[in-house]
Amino acid sequence: MAKKKFSIDEGFSQLDDILKNLEQEDIKLADAVELYTKGVSTLKECKDSLDQVEKELIILEQNGENNE
Structure with a gap:
């Protein structure tokens, strides 16, 4: 059985x-x-999930600057 993808919302709920x-x-x-x-x-x-989102945002921002 494949591991379920981590959901940050579920993670915060579990922590609560x-x-x-x-x-x-x-x-x-x-x-x-x-x-x-x-x-x-x-x-x-x-x-780890937040770090990944941050990396994706940095890449999107860099790509946006390159397209200007």
């Missing part, structure tokens, strides 16, 4: 859910560590 769960007073340490690990991974995917 993770934060809500981590803020619970009765969370077990093992669960908190698991959520934290998932959050770090999701945050990296969001950053």
Whole structure:
């Protein structure tokens, strides 16, 4: 099965859910560590996605300047 393409909107939603769960007073340490690990991974995917968009915008801007 092919890996689903990462959606930054879904990533931010997942991070929001993770934060809500981590803020619970009765969370077990093992669960908190698991959520934290998932959050770090999701945050990296969001950053990578934003970096890619930034690179694409720079290329588009450069192409626009070359066509003037």
